[in-house]
Amino acid sequence: MSIGISKFADIYFAYRMSDDSLGVSFLNILPNEIHTFIQSGNSIGEKMSNAIKTVQGLGYQEIIxxxxDIPQLTExxxxxxxxxxxxxxxxxxxxYDGGYYLIGVNDEDPYPYLNADISWSTSSxxxxxxxxxxxxxxxxxLAPKLYDIDYKSDLESYHALIGRFE
Known part of the structure; x- marks a missing residue:
């Protein structure tokens, strides 16, 4: 498996292991160019903030x-x-559901934007x-607006959308 993005960016994958055997199997099939670390935090915002801070701690300044769950996301x-x-x-x-699929920082502390009073998993x-x-x-x-797949209905809507272009 080759990941084209690894030509210009290092890839880090923050994961949560809920099933040890399944998790280890998944981690073992990842390409070598994907670096992994365990996700930490309670809220979605805290987990995202901690992931960015972990990569910043490795010396990176520009982090995305x-x-x-973003099928339209491209290199x-x-x-x-x-x-x-x-x-x-x-x-x-x-x-399209009012959330976002990507946050990028340029040597910025993400904490104030991810650990504020945000109603996660809502359209706001x-x-x-x-x-x-x-x-x-x-x-x-602002990057282009894309679909994310949170629920079965999202997948069905996305399939209907791409079906119109086939």
């Missing part, structure tokens, strides 16, 4: 955190987002996070 979007991080302090990639997550970033007068790039 994405979800793993091109990641590459373009990294290019914009050279000029912006932060990036967000909105989803993107707008709330965007407002928090804007209130700090941070330069922000």
């Amino acid at each position: 955190l994405t979800g793993s 091109g979007i990641i590459h373009e987002t990294f290019e914009h991080l050279a000029e912006s302090e932060m990036t967000l990639g909105p989803t 997550v993107f707008e709330t996070t965007k407002k928090l970033i804007e209130m700090q007068n941070k330069q922000m790039y």
